[in-house]
Structures are given as C-alpha cells and as structure tokens.
Amino acid sequence: MPKAIYDHIYKDLKEKIETEVYAYQEMLPSENTLVREYDCSRNTVRRAIAELTADGYVQPMHGKGVRNIFQPVEQAAYTVGGIESFKESSIRNKKQAYTRILQFTDITADEKIAKKTGFRKGTLLLYIQRLRFLNGIPLILDHNYFLKDAVPGLTPEIASQSVYEYLEGTVGLAIATSKRTLTVEHVTQIDEKYIDLKGYNCMAVITSQTFDDNGIQFEYTQSRHHPDYFQFQDVATRKTR
Amino acid sequence: MPKAIYDHIYKDLKEKIETEVYAYQEMLPSENTLVREYDCSRNTVRRAIAELTADGYVQPMHGKGVRNIFQPVEQAAYTVGGIESFKESSIRNKKQAYTRILQFTDITADEKIAKKTGFRKGTLLLYIQRLRFLNGIPLILDHNYFLKDAVPGLTPEIASQSVYEYLEGTVGLAIATSKRTLTVEHVTQIDEKYIDLKGYNCMAVITSQTFDDNGIQFEYTQSRHHPDYFQFQDVATRKTR
DNA sequence: GCCGATTTGTCCGTATGTATC
DNA sequence: CGATACATACGGACAAATCGG
Helix, strand or coil, X not given: CCCCXXXXXXXXXXXXXXXXXXXXXXXXXXXXXXHHHHCCCHHHHHHHHHXXXXXXXXXXXXXXXXXXXXXXXXXXXXXXXXXXCHHHHHHHCCCCEEEEEEEEEEEECCHHHHHHHCCCCCCEEEEEEEEEEECCEEEEEEEEEEEHHHCCCCCHHHHCCCHHHHHHHHHCCCEEEEEEEEEEEECCHHHHHHCCCCCCCEEEEEEEEEEECCCCEEEEEEEEECHHHEEEEEEEECCCC | CCCCHHHHXXXXXXXXXXXXXXXXXXXXXXXXXXXXXXXXXXXXXXXXHHHHHHCCCEEEECCCEEEECCCCCCCCCEEECCCCCHHHHHHHCCCCEEEEEEEEEEXXXXXXXXXXXXXXXXXXXXXXXXXXXXXXXXXXXEXXXXXXXXXXXXXXXXXXXXXXXXXXXXXXXXXEEEEEEEEEEECCHXXXXXXXXXXXXXXXXXXXXXXXXXXXXXXXXXXXXXXXXXXXXXEEECCCC
C-alpha cells in the first residue's frame, strides 16, 4: 500500500546497499545530494535514512556523513526477524514449507491460561497446535491461541496454509505490533513425539502477543524451534543518556 | 546528553504510561492537545510518539488516536534488551553482579577468527574470557574480541568492572549500533567447567558485532547464557506491503 | 448516507544548532 | 574561519481515516 515518497527512497537505497552500489564502509551521498536526486524535501530523505539506521544498514555521523555498515550475514536454515508468517519466512529463507494440524479446538480462558496469554479470564479462544516442516523435516511446533471473535470462519484447512494471509486478506484484519520473548526451555513429551532433536534436550522458544491496528490483542503464540535450524537476528542502537 | 525537547516528552509520556497515569488500552491525549501541553510543534510530539511506538508502549491509529498497549511483563532473572553492559543490566534486573577474568591476551586475527568475528585477517585484537556471576551464581560465559587500537589502556582490573563504562568515560568512545544473532548451541567443555547447567545440554548464545559512532566495528562478543536465567525481549511492527 | 469536526499520516520550506573538515 | 553535513525544531498544508450529528 505505501506509495509514500520516503518509502520509495528507503527501498531504493536499501537495494543499492544490498547490491553494493555503495560498498561496505563507504559514505552515502549527503542528505542535500539525495534531496536533489529524489527531488523532495530534506525531512523526507531523513526519514528514509532513519529507517535504514533502524535496520542496521547505515550509521549517520554528525558533521561527517552517513556510512554504509551493511554486511550480508551467514544465515541459518530459519532466521526470524520482523513480523512474518511461517509461510513468508519460508519463502524468504527459500525453504519448502508444509504444515500439519495436530489440534484445532475452541477453549475458554481459565485463570491459568489468562495469566499466560494475556487474554482476560473467560475469553473464548481458538486453540491450534501445528507442526511445521521445512524441506520435509519437522522442525517447529506451534501453539496458537486466537481471540475467537477476531478470526471468524477460520478452518483447519486455512490453518494448514497461512492464517495471516487469511486474516489480512479475507477478514481484513490489520496486524500491527508483536511483543516477543525468547527463551530456551526443556523439551516436552509433545516435542519429542514429533520432532527429532538429535541429542538436544531443549528448544528455542518464541512466545508472542500480537495486536491488530485497533490495539486489541488477537493472538498469543508459543513457537518451539529445533536448535539446529533456529536463528534470531536483531539490531540495537545505544541511547545516549 | 540529550536535552532535546522530543526526548523530554518521550521520557515524560513513558513514565506516565508505566505508572498507569494512562491505563492499559486507554487513549493518550491527541497530538494537538500534547502540542499545547508541552508548548512545542506537532512534529516534535510526533517524534516522541514514534519512539514510544518502537518500544511497543503505544499504538497510533489513523483517524482515531494513540492507544496505550503497555503491559508490565514477568521478567526472568536476566533480561536482554537494547545495548547494555552486563553491569547496567544487572542493576536494571536488580541483581548483584560479579565478574571473574579467565583469560586476557592479545591475539592476531587469523583466517578462521576473521571469518567468525568480522574483523580483517591480521588485525590485532584483545581477547578476554569472562565468567559472570549473578547473586553469587555463575550464569554467563563471555568471549570478547576487542579491536586493540580502540581500547588503549584496558587492563584486567577494568575488565572485571565495566569495559563500556571505561570506553565511554575515559577513552571517549561512543557506542552506536550492535548487530546481534541469537542461537541455541550445545554446551562446550569450558561451559561445563564453570557453569552448573542442571541437566541442560545447551545454552542460549548471543553473538554481537558492535560499532562505534565512526561506523568502525570495535567489538565481537559471544555471550553464552544459562537457559534458566535467560530471556530476550523484542517488539516488532508489521510493515505494510 | 452525508457533512463537518477531529485525529493521525505525509510532505514541504525554513531556521538554527552543532560537529567535522 | 568558512564550508559542509547531520540534528533539532517550527509552522503550514493537504490527505486519509474516523466519528458524531
């Protein structure tokens, strides 16, 4: 949807960095040069650069210029970043994806579930348990809790494809922010039943609360990953104090 | 350092959200109201709100307002977020911290180290191995590689306190961005020698490349954490396509 | 369903400050 | 010291989404 100017500049610069039109450690053109190049205001250029900075692509230096610090990284089989569906991640990671539904039932949040998921006690939820395959190997076990009201008409058939695609497309739900916590946990009996951990006795676990554009939490998910095929990436910037 | 207006507004709103001056799911005052309240321009208010959004504190909704979606989360013993030193994290997590130096030697980057750390082959580095204690229990094993030129006068005594404090204070180095990768790996002999893993055969591993404000990478670190005391938090926003 | 008021999103031009060279 | 480059801030304009009458 975004045909915004800053977004166009952001994408254009991003591609030029990735394809090494600007080399690692090289300076980008100055803001004023970019203003002339894209025929827009300086604020608009600055917004695009701010996004590239947040991505860890560039580093603006007061009085000097903006340096390209992008280095292509060696990637594991499955790399997590941003809010992506399993399907989207599989495509980005160039893996063939398949999903098997293990459970698909309505439940009402009791005290324990409410505390864990962040939903209120008594809320009607849809619980889905899914096994995720990459290139034919079972690697991820997902436990999803969806707000029942937010996902009308969701069927096991849809859940075996892409729930997000269905929500954003058919239902018209807009996914906005996701709060995630990453931990390492002991394997469970369910994990062992479905996934060959090859000696590991633990898994990488991402738990997330996802909100729609009305600020309503519609999903709680625990995603349990095989250690060998899991990688999580992040860029942090230090805040001056 | 930042006495910027937007930063003042950001901190002020952040505190009001944390202390529930605005309740969970409640709307913040409109941008125009805040403009009058802080007697500044709308762009300045918007910048503060943008930072709160990135923190996962609020959710702006087109045409409606800005909603507070902050919920205090249950924290593990050691929670990672932003660029923080071990000392800073310990203080935030309210733990008593102690560091024991296991190794402290100069090395020159060979082919293998260069590939792993991102430094060029032949670069002179300072390698430090440190064991981190929280409340008297050894929980984290750090392998640091510092660019020797960037950390002049660094001694084991300083390394047992806070390297970042020394770099930012005495050396005058400004830490800017850090690229991190999180994985789960098998324990090593060194891990087992120093840390009681209580049945786990793996650890949570954060590898990071850290850059100064000149865009120069001055550090590569591998930080190996005890699973029971480790937690990593993140907020992601979905980009419209 | 329409209209006007409100609210957030995008963009512009300008001015001033600060750091670097 | 002057020129260049990024950082902060202002005020204004219009668009797009929402909401109430």
